[in-house]
Amino acid sequence: MEATTWDRIGRIREWLDAEGVQSSEADRRLLRVLKIGEEYGEVAEALHGALGANPRKGASHSWEDVRKELCDVAVTTLVALATLSPDAEKEFDDRLRHLVGRISPPREAGMSG
Numbered sequence: 001m002e003a004t005t006w007d008r009i010g011r012i013r014e015w016l017d018a019e020g021v022q023s024s025e026a027d028r029r030l031l032r033v034l035k036i037g038e039e040y041g042e043v044a045e046a047l048h049g050a051l052g053a054n055p056r057k058g059a060s061h062s063w064e065d066v067r068k069e070l071c072d073v074a075v076t077t078l079v080a081l082a083t084l085s086p087d088a089e090k091e092f093d094d095r096l097r098h099l100v101g102r103i104s105p106p107r108e109a110g111m112s113g
Contacts, residue, residue: 005078006078006082006088006089009075009078009079009082009088010082012075012079013079013082013083016032016079028083029080029083029084032076032079032080032083032084033080033084035076035079035080036073036076036077036080039069039072039073039076040073042069042072043066043069043070043072043073045061045069046061046065046066046068046069047061047066048060048061049061049062049065050062050063050065050066078092
């Protein structure tokens with residue numbers, strides 16, 4: 001049986017719980033959410049580099065770097081959610097369904113589109 005995205009997120013969270021700085025549950029939650037900001041900063045740096053926006057550094061990153069950093073933000077966010085929620089997968093799916101529902105009407109069963 002192949003691991004799902006959420007199985008992998010769970011593995012990362014468990015590894016961080018075991019190997020990370022030992023802290024209270026409240027601190028662990030705080031640190032996991034703050035990590036999202038750190039990862040966002042890395043996306044911003046890669047984007048500046050891909051655009052060559054810093055004249056001192058020039059084109060220091062590629063668009064592949066930007067995509068990788070965006071993936072890191074997504075994974076870090078899902079790990080934080082899994083740290084805060086006993087059922088992160090359901091919570092994420094419910095929220096995604098809600099957001100999609102705001103932009104398009106639900107599709108009727110049996111209809112393709």
